[in-house]
Amino acid sequence: xxQRSEHVLDSGRLxxxxxxxxxxxxEVLGPTVRDGAIIYDLVGSAGDLPAGWTDEQxxxxxxxxxxxxxxxxxxxxxxxxxxxxxxPAEVRLWSAERExxxxxxxxDEKPERQRAFLGVRACELAAIAVQDRVLREDKYHDxxxxxxxxxxxxxxxxxxxxxxxxxxxxxxxxxxxxxxxxLVLTELxxxxxxxxxxxxxxxxGAAILTKLQTVPATExxxxxxxAKVDAAARQQVRSIDTTGIKELLYENFxxxxxxxxxxxxxxxxxxxxVCPTCFCTSVEDVTDISGSHAERWRRWDSxxxxxxxxxxxxxxxxxxxxxxxxxxTHKLASWIDQFGSSGCVGCGRxxxxxxxxxxxxxxxRAIREGGRDGNP
Amino acid sequence: MxxxxxxxxxLPQPYAVREVVKETPDTFTLSVKPENAVNKTAFQPGQFSxxxxxxxxxxxxxxxxxxxxxxxxxxTVRSVGQATHALVNLRAGDGLGVRGPFGVGxxxxxxxxxxxxxxxxxxxxxxxxxLIYQVLHNRKDYGRLVILYGGRSPRDLLYRKELAAWARNxxxxxxxxxxxxGLGWRGHVGVVTTLFKxxxxxxxxxxxxxxGPEIMMRFVVGELETQGISQSDIxxxxxxxxxxxxxxxxxxxxxxxxxxxDGPVFQCQALxxxxxxxxx
Amino acid sequence: xxxxxxxxxxxxxxxxxxxxxxxxxxxxASNVRFKAGTYILKEGDAAxxxxxIREGKVAxxxxxxxxxxxxxxxxxxxxxxxxxxxMQPFQWKFHxxxxxxxxxxxxxxKCLRTKCDQDHDLGYxxxxxxxxxxxxxxxxxxxxxxxxxxxxx
Numbered sequence: 001x002x003q004r005s006e007h008v009l010d011s012g013r014l015x016x017x018x019x020x021x022x023x024x025x026x027e028v029l030g031p032t033v034r035d036g037a038i039i040y041d042l043v044g045s046a047g048d049l050p051a052g053w054t055d056e057q058x059x060x061x062x063x064x065x066x067x068x069x070x071x072x073x074x075x076x077x078x079x080x081x082x083x084x085x086x087x088p089a090e091v092r093l094w095s096a097e098r099e100x101x102x103x104x105x106x107x108d109e110k111p112e113r114q115r116a117f118l119g120v121r122a123c124e125l126a127a128i129a130v131q132d133r134v135l136r137e138d139k140y141h142d143x144x145x146x147x148x149x150x151x152x153x154x155x156x157x158x159x160x161x162x163x164x165x166x167x168x169x170x171x172x173x174x175x176x177x178x179x180x181x182x183l184v185l186t187e188l189x190x191x192x193x194x195x196x197x198x199x200x201x202x203x204x205g206a207a208i209l210t211k212l213q214t215v216p217a218t219e220x221x222x223x224x225x226x227a228k229v230d231a232a233a234r235q236q237v238r239s240i241d242t243t244g245i246k247e248l249l250y251e252n253f254x255x256x257x258x259x260x261x262x263x264x265x266x267x268x269x270x271x272x273x274v275c276p277t278c279f280c281t282s283v284e285d286v287t288d289i290s291g292s293h294a295e296r297w298r299r300w301d302s303x304x305x306x307x308x309x310x311x312x313x314x315x316x317x318x319x320x321x322x323x324x325x326x327x328x329t330h331k332l333a334s335w336i337d338q339f340g341s342s343g344c345v346g347c348g349r350x351x352x353x354x355x356x357x358x359x360x361x362x363x364x365r366a367i368r369e370g371g372r373d374g375n376p
Numbered sequence: 377m378x379x380x381x382x383x384x385x386x387l388p389q390p391y392a393v394r395e396v397v398k399e400t401p402d403t404f405t406l407s408v409k410p411e412n413a414v415n416k417t418a419f420q421p422g423q424f425s426x427x428x429x430x431x432x433x434x435x436x437x438x439x440x441x442x443x444x445x446x447x448x449x450x451x452t453v454r455s456v457g458q459a460t461h462a463l464v465n466l467r468a469g470d471g472l473g474v475r476g477p478f479g480v481g482x483x484x485x486x487x488x489x490x491x492x493x494x495x496x497x498x499x500x501x502x503x504x505x506x507l508i509y510q511v512l513h514n515r516k517d518y519g520r521l522v523i524l525y526g527g528r529s530p531r532d533l534l535y536r537k538e539l540a541a542w543a544r545n546x547x548x549x550x551x552x553x554x555x556x557x558g559l560g561w562r563g564h565v566g567v568v569t570t571l572f573k574x575x576x577x578x579x580x581x582x583x584x585x586x587x588g589p590e591i592m593m594r595f596v597v598g599e600l601e602t603q604g605i606s607q608s609d610i611x612x613x614x615x616x617x618x619x620x621x622x623x624x625x626x627x628x629x630x631x632x633x634x635x636x637x638d639g640p641v642f643q644c645q646a647l648x649x650x651x652x653x654x655x656x
Numbered sequence: 657x658x659x660x661x662x663x664x665x666x667x668x669x670x671x672x673x674x675x676x677x678x679x680x681x682x683x684x685a686s687n688v689r690f691k692a693g694t695y696i697l698k699e700g701d702a703a704x705x706x707x708x709i710r711e712g713k714v715a716x717x718x719x720x721x722x723x724x725x726x727x728x729x730x731x732x733x734x735x736x737x738x739x740x741x742x743m744q745p746f747q748w749k750f751h752x753x754x755x756x757x758x759x760x761x762x763x764x765x766k767c768l769r770t771k772c773d774q775d776h777d778l779g780y781x782x783x784x785x786x787x788x789x790x791x792x793x794x795x796x797x798x799x800x801x802x803x804x805x806x807x808x809x
Contacts, residue, residue, distance in 0.1 A: 143386070338634070559724055565729050569796060573732070
C-alpha cells in the first residue's frame with residue numbers, strides 16, 4: 001500500500017467528517033452510550049459520541065466510568081462488534097410463493113444503504129478480515145455478508161488505552177492497525193490540543209480527507225501517536241502464547257482442564273454472541289397461515305446450544321465439557337487449518353461478558369502448563 | 377470432471393416428483409425432475425442435495441440414483457421426523473425445492489483400475505448406490521467389485537432386487553447379512569464385519585468405500601485394516617447436522633472438517649484421530 | 657480328492673500346530689453330512705463334537721416360548737461350529753440347524769478333551785485357538801446388540 005501522508009484534524013472538526021460521509025449517502029454508525037455500555041449505533045453528529053467515557057473490563061465485569069478528560073474514543077470496545085451490521089443477527093434469506101404444485105422464489109430484496117463504520121478498533125479490523133476469509137473468500141460466498149460489509153466505509157480509530165481484558169498485542173492483531181480501512185485516526189490530547197492524527201487507507205478515504213480542514217502532521221504528532229498506541233500495547237495484562245497452539249489443543253482433547261472449565265461454564269452462549277468472529281447461524285422456514293407464502297430466515301446460532309450438533313438419534317456434543325472444548329478448540333486451533341489464521345483477535349469480549357468470568361487466556365495457560373488434575 | 381453448475385447455492389430450485397417408491401416400512405425412494413430445463417441433474421456419486429418441502433423445512437439427503445440418467449435426481453429417504461415424513465409423503469406431480477449438489481463424493485480417480493470393496497450398513501447403501509452404478513457402467517475401468525451390505529432385518533434391506541442383479545455381473549460379489557434374521561430368511565445373520573471371511577481380497581489392489589452408522593464404520597475400518605487395507609485406501613461418508621450445506625452455518629464441523637464442503641466423503645487417514653474421540 | 661489330513665493341516669484355524677498334534681486331530685476326525693433343515697446339535701444335549709464347516713450355512717438359534725426359533729448368527733464355509741465341548745458342563749447352549757445341505761468335518765471332542773488333559777501343550781494350543789474365536793464372536797455379538805440400524809435411541 002502506498003505510503004499516504006498524515007494529517008491533523010482538530011477534534012472539533014470530527015463532526016465535519018460525519019457530515020461529509022452523510023452527504024455522500026453513507027449511514028454513519030459509531031460508538032454511543034446506551035444502557036450503560038458503548039453501543040455502535042447511528043451517529044448524526046460528534047455530540048452522539050461517548051466523549052469523556054471509558055470502560056472498565058474484567059472477567060464478568062463491564063462498567064462505564066467518567067473520564068477526567070473529554071476524549072471521544074477513550075474506551076476499548078463495547079459488548080457487540082461490527083458483526084451485528086456485517087453479519088446481521090436476524091435476516092431473511094428469501095421468500096417464495098406457491099404456484100400450483102410448485103413455487104417461485106420472489107425477487108423483492110430491498111437494496112441496503114451504504115454504511116460508514118466510525119471507530120473501528122484494530123482487533124475489529126482483524127475480525128472483519130477473519131470473517132471476510134470465512135464468508136467471502138472460501139468455496140462459497142455469502143451474498144448477504146457481501147451486501148452489508150462490501151461497500152462499508154471504514155474509519156479505524158487506534159486504541160490509546162487498553163481495557164483489562166484486552167490481549168490483541170499477543171494475538172498480533174493490534175493495537176496498531178495495519179490495513180483494511182479507508183481512514184485511520186489516532187486521538188491525541190495534550191499541550192498541542194485535542195486533535196486526531198489522520199491518514200487515508202484508500203482512494204475514497206483520501207477523497208473524504210480533502211473535504212476536511214486539516215493541516216499536515218508534524219514529526220512530533222506522529223511520535224506522540226505512536227507512543228500512545230505503544231502504551232496501549234504495554235498496558236495489556238493478558239496474553240495468549242500462541243506457539244504451537246494448534247497442536248497443543250488437538251493433542252489435549254482429554255485434558256482434565258476441560259472438566260474444570262465445564263464445572264464453571266453455563267453454556268449461556270454469551271461468548272459466541274459478543275465474539276466478533278463467531279459466524280455460526282441457523283435457518284428457520286416459516287409460512288403464513290394460508291400456507292401459500294414461505295420465507296427462510298437466518299439467525300445467529302451458537303455451538304453452545306444442546307441442539308447445535310443434533311442428528312437423528314441425539315446430539316453429538318451433549319456435555320458442557322464437549323461444547324466448551326469445541327468452541328475454544330475451533331476458535332484457537334481448527335480455525336487455523338480451516339482458514340489459515342487464528343479465529344481469535346484478542347478483543348477480550350468473551351472474558352468480560354462471561355457471567356462465570358471464564359478467561360480464555362487462562363484456560364490456554366492451564367492446558368499448556370497445568371498439572372494433570374486440571375488446576376493451573 | 378464436470379460438476380453441476382449451481383445457480384445460486386442458497387436458493388432452492390423448483391423440482392417436481394416423478395414417483396415415490398416404498399423400499400421398506402420406513403424408507404422411500406423419491407425420483408424428481410427439474411421444472412426448468414436450466415436446472416441440471418449432473419452429480420458425483422457421494423454428493424448430496426438439500427431438499428426443501430414448501431414451508432416445512434430443508435434436509436440434506438444423499439443422491440442415491442444413477443449418474444447416467446440425466447432427466448432426474450433420485451433420493452432414498454428414511455422417515456424419522458417431521459421433515460422426512462413430509463418428504464416421503466409427496467406424490468407424483470408435487471413440487472419440492474432442491475439445492476445442490478454439494479460436497480466431495482467417492483474418489484473416482486483413486487478407484488480406477490482397482491478392486492472396489494463397498495461396505496454399507498442400513499441406509500448407508502443409498503449414497504453408495506450411485507458409485508455401484510458408475511462401476512458397473514464403466515466395468516472395464518475397475519477391477520473386482522465386492523459389495524458387503526448389513527441391515528437390521530430382512531424387511532429393512534434396501535434395493536433387494538438390484539442386489540441380486542448386481543451379483544450376476546462378472547467379477548462382482550454381493551454378500552448380505554442382517555442383525556436379526558426372521559422367518560424364511562436363509563441368508564447370513566450377524567454384523568457386516570462377519571462377511572469378510574467369505575471374501576478373498578487382494579489388499580494391495582483394493583480401495584474400500586464405507587457408509588453406515590458411525591459405530592459400524594469404526595468397526596469396519598478395524599476389520600479392513602486387519603484384512604491388510606491401509607487407511608489411505610479407505611473412504612468413509614460422514615454425517616453431521618447441516619443447515620446451509622455451503623460452509624457458513626458451522627453446524628456440520630467434525631474436528632476441523634466441514635462435512636458439507638470438505639466431505640461428506642473423507643479419506644480415512646484424514647479422520648483417524650477423530651473417529652475414536654467421543655463427543656467431537 | 658483331499659484327505660482329512662490335508663484339509664485339517666491347511667485350515668487357518670489349525671495353522672502352526674505341531675505335526676504330531678495334527679495327526680492326533682486327524683485320528684479324531686471324520687467326514688459328515690447334514691441335510692438342509694435338520695439339526696446338527698441341540699441345546700441341552702451332551703457336547704462331544706465340534707465341526708469344521710466345508711460347505712453350506714449353519715444357523716445358530718435360540719428357542720423361545722411362543723416364537724419361532726431366533727437365529728442369532730450364521731456360520732459359513734471355513735468356520736468352526738461348537739465350543740461348549742471344551743468346558744464343563746460339556747453341554748450345548750444353542751441349537752444349530754442346517755440352512756443348506758452341509759458337508760463338514762466332525763472332530764471327536766470327548767477324545768480330544770482326554771488328550772488335552774494328558775498333554776497340556778496340546779491343551780494350550782487348542783484353547784488359544786478357541787479363545788480367539790470366542791473373542792471374535794463376542795465382539796461381533798456386542799455390535800449386533802447395539803442395533804445400530806435401529807430408528808434412533
